[in-house]
Amino acid sequence: MLTKRIIPCLDVKDGRVVKGIHFKNLRDAGDPVEIASRYSIEGADELVFLDITATIEKRKTIIEVVRKTAEKVFIPLTVGGGIKDVEDIRNLLNAGADKVSINTAAVKNPELIKIASEKFGSQCIVVAIDAKRKVSSKQLAVSKGIKSKILKWEVYIESGTKPTGLDAIQWAKKVEKLGAGEILLTSIDFDGTKLGYDIELTRAVSEAVNIPVIASGGAGHPKHLYDVLTKGKADAALAASIFHYNQYPIKKVKKYLARRKIPVRM
Amino acid sequence: MIAIIDYGAGNLRSIKKAVENIVGKNVKISSDKKEISKADGIVLPGVGAFSPAMKFLKEKNLIETITDFAKTGKLVLGICLGMQLFFEESEESLKTRGLGLLKGKVKKLPATVKLPHIGWNCIELKIKNEKLKIAKDIKDHTFYYFVHSYYCEPEDKNIIVATTEYGIKFASIIEKDNIIGTQFHPEKSSESGIKLLKGILEKNAYKKDNTLS
Numbered sequence: 075m076l077t078k079r080i081i082p083c084l085d086v087k088d089g090r091v092v093k094g095i096h097f098k099n100l101r102d103a104g105d106p107v108e109i110a111s112r113y114s115i116e117g118a119d120e121l122v123f124l125d126i127t128a129t130i131e132k133r134k135t136i137i138e139v140v141r142k143t144a145e146k147v148f149i150p151l152t153v154g155g156g157i158k159d160v161e162d163i164r165n166l167l168n169a170g171a172d173k174v175s176i177n178t179a180a181v182k183n184p185e186l187i188k189i190a191s192e193k194f195g196s197q198c199i200v201v202a203i204d205a206k207r208k209v210s211s212k213q214l215a216v217s218k219g220i221k222s223k224i225l226k227w228e229v230y231i232e233s234g235t236k237p238t239g240l241d242a243i244q245w246a247k248k249v250e251k252l253g254a255g256e257i258l259l260t261s262i263d264f265d266g267t268k269l270g271y272d273i274e275l276t277r278a279v280s281e282a283v284n285i286p287v288i289a290s291g292g293a294g295h296p297k298h299l300y301d302v303l304t305k306g307k308a309d310a311a312l313a314a315s316i317f318h319y320n321q322y323p324i325k326k327v328k329k330y331l332a333r334r335k336i337p338v339r340m
Numbered sequence: 341m342i343a344i345i346d347y348g349a350g351n352l353r354s355i356k357k358a359v360e361n362i363v364g365k366n367v368k369i370s371s372d373k374k375e376i377s378k379a380d381g382i383v384l385p386g387v388g389a390f391s392p393a394m395k396f397l398k399e400k401n402l403i404e405t406i407t408d409f410a411k412t413g414k415l416v417l418g419i420c421l422g423m424q425l426f427f428e429e430s431e432e433s434l435k436t437r438g439l440g441l442l443k444g445k446v447k448k449l450p451a452t453v454k455l456p457h458i459g460w461n462c463i464e465l466k467i468k469n470e471k472l473k474i475a476k477d478i479k480d481h482t483f484y485y486f487v488h489s490y491y492c493e494p495e496d497k498n499i500i501v502a503t504t505e506y507g508i509k510f511a512s513i514i515e516k517d518n519i520i521g522t523q524f525h526p527e528k529s530s531e532s533g534i535k536l537l538k539g540i541l542e543k544n545a546y547k548k549d550n551t552l553s
Contacts, residue, residue: 076461076506077483114530119460119485145357150485150528170353172528194349195388197456197487255456284451286458309454339460339483 077337078303079119079310082317087126089135107142114147116324125155137169144170154202163190175258177202178231181238191253201254204230205242206262225274234262243282250283261291268294276306288312296330303336343379346371347396349388358527362538373405381545386420386525391433410441415544416519420488423521432490441519444494453507455489463502463512474515477539482532484524
């Protein structure tokens with residue numbers, strides 16, 4: 075039976091793993107290769123590196139990080155952040171990444187999804203969608219009870235700072251048609267809150283497409299992963315902070331899920 | 341030397357590093373006829389798509405090189421797409437012929453499940469463990485990492501070592517003499533994958549004293 079995937083995400087800046095909230099108050103958290111191999115030993119099903127290096131001169135550091143990781147870590151590695159064109163994709167894949175995740179560039183130039191998936195195969199093209207509810211923050215606070223039919227989500231780009239006017243569900247369908255192999259779906263509203271994933275958003279996207287959906291943004295407790303993998307119909311759950319500081323090590327999260335009959339690789 | 345066949349589709353570094361991890365530095369990524377013929381074993385990796393891969397092999401005049409190599413009895417290991425190329429034809433590209441090393445077809449997984457089939461799934465052994473030629477220590481129900489939308493349907497069911505279920509039960513490990521295929525990616529399957537790869541290479545291409553025959 076195909077298991078649900080648990081995927082830790084590492085924010086990488088200038089070749090180092092950093093931790094912070096909403097990309098602020100960043101502090102050094104260690105060497106990406108070391109952390110990646112530790113997560114792999116602990117039972118991570120895949121890994122995601124999100125490159126948040128700001129300067130163009132330092133962007134080559136991620137290639138070196140990927141090269142070193144691929145020598146030691148034998149689970150799938152996805153790299154996202156700042157990918158603009160086929161050349162960027164090729165460089166990351168050649169360095170040893172198994173998949174790349176494209177966000178802003180996919181919205182600005184949807185043709186890139188098509189070209190890249192034809193060239194390298196759909197399986198290595200992940201489209202990241204950052205989505206935000208079209209309701210006020212006040213409504214959001216009480217929205218846990220709102221029925222999904224009245225909910226709409228807008229796609230944002232450039233690290234969640236720029237609205238695009240695109241509807242997240244429609245965009246998800248379009249990227250599937252263009253050849254994306256998976257969707258990495260992040261809720262801007264829930265990201266960093268530790269209140270749980272946006273279940274309605276995840277379910278709406280998961281039901282709209284026939285490719286795997288990785289849920290992201292909001293995990294603070296193993297229960298949140300359980301919810302998004304059941305009610306949210308996600309195929310995989312991505313999380314960052316709950317795996318940090320060993321609050322909920324991956325094994326513990328997987329045991330929690332296994333006890334509740336979620337198929338996971340132990 | 342183990343030669344990993346390059347069909348120009350990117351990321352061969354993962355498989356190279358995994359094989360190096362087992363046999364040491366004597367691993368080459370190659371699309372050179374001579375080099376491939378001299379290898380102790382070849383790996384057809386799992387990157388790209390059926391038609392472009394066959395087209396590339398044809399342009400480089402490698403089809404005969406590979407089929408001749410298979411006749412020598414030395415290891416031919418196919419991973420994912422590499423295993424699919426062993427067969428005669430694929431629904432992925434009806435006009436393109438495969439290598440034809442094995443009789444059978446490559447078909448698309450049913451539309452009742454999400455495609456691609458991505459993630460960790462387990463195998464069910466069809467051949468009793470002690471009789472396994474491929475690698476003695478494969479355990480039933482081990483999880484491996486899959487990424488594919490097509491599966492192999494060999495004509496001769498006896499070559500199926502293990503199956504996996506996703507919408508349908510399909511062959512996830514096959515073996516016919518020196519030709520071995522895995523639909524999953526051992527090089528991405530953490531410890532269990534590396535262990536399997538080690539078993540295959542040790543048994544078929546690489547001697548325990550760390551020299552290649």
